Amino acid sequence: xxxxxxxNSRVRDGVLTAVDLAATFVLAVxxxxxxxxxxxxxxxxxxxxxVGSVGGGVIRDLLxxxxxxxxxxxxxxxxxxxAATASVVAASLVLGRIGDFTPPLAIDxxxxxxxxxxxxxxxxKSMDYKLNGASVVIIATVNGCGGGIIxxxxxxxxxxxxxxxxxxxxxxxxxxxxxxxxxxxxxxxGVAGAVAxxxxxxxxxxxxxxxxxxxxxx
Amino acid sequence: xxxxxxxNSRVRDGVLTAVDLAATFVLAVxxxxxxxxxxxxxxxxxxxxxVGSVGGGVIRDLLxxxxxxxxxxxxxxxxxxxAATASVVAASLVLGRIGDFTPPLAIDxxxxxxxxxxxxxxxxKSMDYKLNGASVVIIATVNGCGGGIIxxxxxxxxxxxxxxxxxxxxxxxxxxxxxxxxxxxxxxxGVAGAVAxxxxxxxxxxxxxxxxxxxxxx
Amino acid sequence: xxxxxxxNSRVRDGVLTAVDLAATFVLAVxxxxxxxxxxxxxxxxxxxxxVGSVGGGVIRDLLxxxxxxxxxxxxxxxxxxxAATASVVAASLVLGRIGDFTPPLAIDxxxxxxxxxxxxxxxxKSMDYKLNGASVVIIATVNGCGGGIIxxxxxxxxxxxxxxxxxxxxxxxxxxxxxxxxxxxxxxxGVAGAVAxxxxxxxxxxxxxxxxxxxxxx
Numbered sequence: 001x002x003x004x005x006x007x008n009s010r011v012r013d014g015v016l017t018a019v020d021l022a023a024t025f026v027l028a029v030x031x032x033x034x035x036x037x038x039x040x041x042x043x044x045x046x047x048x049x050x051v052g053s054v055g056g057g058v059i060r061d062l063l064x065x066x067x068x069x070x071x072x073x074x075x076x077x078x079x080x081x082x083a084a085t086a087s088v089v090a091a092s093l094v095l096g097r098i099g100d101f102t103p104p105l106a107i108d109x110x111x112x113x114x115x116x117x118x119x120x121x122x123x124x125k126s127m128d129y130k131l132n133g134a135s136v137v138i139i140a141t142v143n144g145c146g147g148g149i150i151x152x153x154x155x156x157x158x159x160x161x162x163x164x165x166x167x168x169x170x171x172x173x174x175x176x177x178x179x180x181x182x183x184x185x186x187x188x189x190g191v192a193g194a195v196a197x198x199x200x201x202x203x204x205x206x207x208x209x210x211x212x213x214x215x216x217x218x
Numbered sequence: 219x220x221x222x223x224x225x226n227s228r229v230r231d232g233v234l235t236a237v238d239l240a241a242t243f244v245l246a247v248x249x250x251x252x253x254x255x256x257x258x259x260x261x262x263x264x265x266x267x268x269v270g271s272v273g274g275g276v277i278r279d280l281l282x283x284x285x286x287x288x289x290x291x292x293x294x295x296x297x298x299x300x301a302a303t304a305s306v307v308a309a310s311l312v313l314g315r316i317g318d319f320t321p322p323l324a325i326d327x328x329x330x331x332x333x334x335x336x337x338x339x340x341x342x343k344s345m346d347y348k349l350n351g352a353s354v355v356i357i358a359t360v361n362g363c364g365g366g367i368i369x370x371x372x373x374x375x376x377x378x379x380x381x382x383x384x385x386x387x388x389x390x391x392x393x394x395x396x397x398x399x400x401x402x403x404x405x406x407x408g409v410a411g412a413v414a415x416x417x418x419x420x421x422x423x424x425x426x427x428x429x430x431x432x433x434x435x436x
Numbered sequence: 437x438x439x440x441x442x443x444n445s446r447v448r449d450g451v452l453t454a455v456d457l458a459a460t461f462v463l464a465v466x467x468x469x470x471x472x473x474x475x476x477x478x479x480x481x482x483x484x485x486x487v488g489s490v491g492g493g494v495i496r497d498l499l500x501x502x503x504x505x506x507x508x509x510x511x512x513x514x515x516x517x518x519a520a521t522a523s524v525v526a527a528s529l530v531l532g533r534i535g536d537f538t539p540p541l542a543i544d545x546x547x548x549x550x551x552x553x554x555x556x557x558x559x560x561k562s563m564d565y566k567l568n569g570a571s572v573v574i575i576a577t578v579n580g581c582g583g584g585i586i587x588x589x590x591x592x593x594x595x596x597x598x599x600x601x602x603x604x605x606x607x608x609x610x611x612x613x614x615x616x617x618x619x620x621x622x623x624x625x626g627v628a629g630a631v632a633x634x635x636x637x638x639x640x641x642x643x644x645x646x647x648x649x650x651x652x653x654x
Contacts, residue, residue, distance in 0.1 A: 035598075041650035043605045044598030050574070058499075063276075065285025067501025068567060078570035092653040099654040131286060134296035138268070149372070154585070156594045158374045162253075162262030169261045214259035217310040218317040281494075283503025349504060352514035356486070367590070376592045380471075380480030387479045432477035435528040436535040 016117070021076060023114025026107060028053035028084030031151050036088060037099050038155045045088065048151050050081035056146030060122050060139055064129055105208060112170075112204035116197040119144035119171035123178050123196065124189055133179040140175035141168055144200075166207035166214060174200030234335070239294060241332025244325060246271035246302030249369050254306060255317050256373045263306065266369050268299035273365030278340050278357055282347055323426060330388075330422035334415040337362035337389035341396050342411055351397040358393035359386055362418075384425035384432060392418035452553070457512060459550025462543060464489035464520035467587050472524060473535050474591045481524065484587050486517035492582030496558050496575055500565055541644060548606075548640035552633040555580035555607035559614050560629055569615040576611035577604055580636075602643035602650060610636035 031052030035045035054071035061069035071077040092098050122143025126136045145161045145168040152159040161168045178196035181187040187195075206212065249270030253263035272289035279287035289295040310316050340361025344354045363379045363386040370377040379386045396414035399405040405413075424430065467488030471481035490507035497505035507513040528534050558579025562572045581597045581604040588595040597604045614632035617623040623631075642648065 036653045038594065038599070039652055039654045040594075040599045041652050043608070043650055044595075045653070047598060047604075062280060062498060063286050063290060065283075065501075068499050068562075068565065068571065072499060072567060072571040072574070075568040075570040078574060089653065097654070126286075129286065131290060132293040134293040135286065135290040138290070138296060153371060153374075153589060154595060154598065156374060156589075156592060158256065158258075159262075159372060162265055162372065163256070163258045168265075172261070214261055216257055216259050217254045217263070217307065218257045218315070280498060281504050281508060283501075344504075347504065349508060350511040352511040353504065353508040356508070356514060371589060371592075374592060376474065376476075377480075377590060380483055380590065381474070381476045386483075390479070432479055434475055434477050435472045435481070435525065436475045436533070 019113060020117050020121075021080065023111065023117060024053050024077065025080045025084055026111055027114055027147070028081050029087060030103060030107070030111065031147070032081075032084045032088040033098065033101060033103075034151060034155065036092070038157075039099075042085070042089070046081060046085045048154065049084045049088075050078060051154065052147045052151035053077070053081060053084070054147060055150040056118055056122070056143045056148075059146040060125065060143045063139060063142070064126060108208050109205050112201050112208070115144045115167065115171055115204055116174065116200040119175055119200055120178065120193045120197045123175045124193055127179075127182065127189060133183055136179050137172060137175040140178075141172045144168060144171035163216075164213070166212040167204060169214060170200045170203035170207065173203055237331060238335050238339075239298065241329065241335060242271050242295065243298045243302055244329055245332055245365070246299045247305060248321060248325070248329065249365070250299075250302045250306040251316065251319060251321075252369060252373065254310070256375075257317075260303070260307070264299060264303045266372065267302045267306075268296060269372065270365045270369035271295070271299060271302070273368040274336055274340070274361045274363060275365075277364040278343065278361045281357060281360070282344060326426050327423050330419050330426070333362045333385065333389055333422055334392065334418040337393055337418055338396065338411045338415045341393045341414065342407055345397075345400065345407060351401055354397050355390060355393040358396075359390045362386060362389035381434075382431070384430040385422060387432060388418045388421035388425065391421055455549060456553050456557075457516065459547065459553060460489050460513065461516045461520055462547055463550055463583070464517050465523060466539060466543070466547065467583070468517075468520045468524040469534065469537060469539075470587060470591065472528070475535075478521070478525070482517060482521045484590065485520045485524075486514060487590065488583045488587035489513070489517060489520070490583060491586040492554055492558070492579045492584075495582040496561065496579045499575060499578070500562060544644050545641050548637050548644070551580050551603065551607055551640055552610065552636035555611055555636055556614065556629045556633045559611045559632065560625055563615075563618065563625060569619055572615050573608060573611040576614075577608045580604060580607035599652075600649070602648040603640060605650060606636045606639035606643065609639060 028049040032045050032049040034052070035048035038044075038048075040048065054077050057071055058069040061067070088098065119140045123136050123140035126139040131139070148161055148167075149159040174196040177199050178189075178192045181192035181195060182189055246267040250263050250267040252270070253266035256262075256266075258266065272295050275289055276287040279285070306316070337358045341354050341358035344357040349357070366379055366385075367377040392414040395417050396407075396410045399410035399413060400407055464485040468481050468485040470488070471484035474480075474484075476484065490505075490513050493507055494505040497503070524534065555576045559572050559576035562575040567575070584597055584603075585595040610632040613635050614625075614628045617628035617631060618625055
C-alpha cells in the first residue's frame, strides 16, 4: 500500500528525479544571482551556483560517510550549476543590470518543493543508517538548508536561515513528523516521507505568503 | 597502575561522562547567548548552540573517518543544545533583554574543564589511529576549539580564538605534553591524558585570571 | 614513453616532492602574512599558515573518503606551517612592521607552480576513483584553491578567488584539458598531467603579468 499519487514506482521515481533536478536548477539560478549581487566574478558566480544548490547534500554525505558525495557521482548537478550560470549571464546580456532582480513569489514557492525533497531525502538516507531520531532531524535540516548556509558564508554574510527566513524550520518540523510517523506509529518510510514532504512544502509556502518570522530574543 | 583519583574505571568513566555533558551544556548555553547577541532567530540560536558545542568533535571525526561523527550517535548532544536554547529563552522571558549578559568568570573556568576534556579526547582518539605527533596535536586542538570557530564563522565574525583569547593555545600545549609523555617517555595514555588535561585546565584558568593574550605582529 | 623532462621516475618524483614542499612553504608564508594583516595573534597566524596551505588537499580527501587526509599523514606539512610562522615572526622582529608587506611578482609566479601541482594532483587522484569528468575538474579546482578560500572565510572576508583573482580558473581550465586528454584522446595520466600542469602555470602567470580579471555582471 503506497501513497498512490503516481501509478507505479518507476514513473514516480522518474517524476521525483525530474522535479529534484528542476528544483536544483532553480536554486542554482538563485545562488548565481546572489553571486552577481555580491559582485563576484564569473568563476565566483559558478561556485555559488554549484555550492549553494548541492552543498546540503554534500554535507549530509560527508556526515554519513558516503564517498564521494552524491553530487559528485552524478555529472548532472555540475551541469545544472553551469547551465544556471549561463542563464544568468544570458539574462544579464539581454536585460542589462540584473543585480537588483528579486525573484517573484512563484519562484520561492517552487523552491519550497526543492526544500521538501531535500529534507525528506536526508531523513530517509539517515534512517537507512539507523541513526537516532534527533540526528535524522538534524541531517534532514542540513540537507535542506546547508547549501544556502555555505553560499552566505562564502559571501561573508550571516546565513539568512539563521536570522531571517522561516525556511529551515519547515524542514526541521517536517523531518520531526517523519521520524515520529516511522518510529512511533510504524508507518512505511515512503508514506511518512510523502506526508513530511507535503508538510514542509505547506509550512514553507505559508511562511512565504504570511511573511512568517521566528522570534528574536534581543 | 592508574591515576587513582577515582577508585575504579567504571566510576571514573561515569564521572567523566557527566562532566563532559555538563561542560557541553555550558558551552551550548554560551553559544546560544552568542546567537542572541548576533540577533539570530530561535532556529539560528539552536543551530549555534548545537554547532558551537559539538562542532569540534564533528570535525575531528570527519578527519579521522568515523561516520557518523560521535555527536550524531548519541542523542544527548542534540538534547543538550535544545535544553540550552530553552534555558536561554526562559531566561530571556524572566529577565528581559539578555543580549548584553556577560558570563561570570566562574562559567569560563568551568568551560575550561570542557576544553581540557575535548582536547584530551581528541588526542587520545587520534593516537588510536596511529597518527604522527603533529597531527595528534592538531586534531586535539581542533577538537577543543573547532566548535567556537564554526560559531564565529556563522556569525560572520573573525573567530575569537584566532586573535583574542588564549584558549586554543592551552589545548595545543596540553596535547603536545601528552604526545611527548606517551611517545618519548612511554607513559600510558590514561596517565598522560590526565596530566595533559590538568595542564590545559591550569593554563586556560591562568590565562583567564591573568588576562593573557598572545603577541600580535601588526 | 614518458615526458622525458627528467631521466627516471625516482628522480622526477623526488624533484616533484621537493617542489611541492617548497610551494607549500611559500603558500604558508603568504597565509601567515595574511594573518598578520588581519591582526591575528600568534596562534591565529599559525592556523592560517596551516589551513591556507593544506586546506585544499584536506577538502579533496574528505570528498574522496581518504582518512585521515594526506596532510595529516605526513608531519612535514605541519612542520612547514610552523616554519612559515617562525619565518614571519623572525622577519617581523628584524624588519619591524610587516603587515603592509606585499610579495613581489616572483613569489606569486612561484606560487603558480604550487597551484599547478595541487590541481594536477587533485585531478589525478579523483581519476583513480573513477569519478566523472565534471567531478574531476571540480575536485582539482578545490585542491588548488580550497585553502585560500578557508583562509579568507576565517578572516571574515569574501574569498579573493571568487571576485578578484584569475587563479582558480587556471586550475579549472587545466583540469578540463587533462580530463579531455585522458578521456577523449586516451593519453596516459602522467603525460596529460604534465600538459595540464604547464597550462595552469602558463595561464596563471599570464594572468599575473597581464592583470587579468574575469568579467563581473553587476
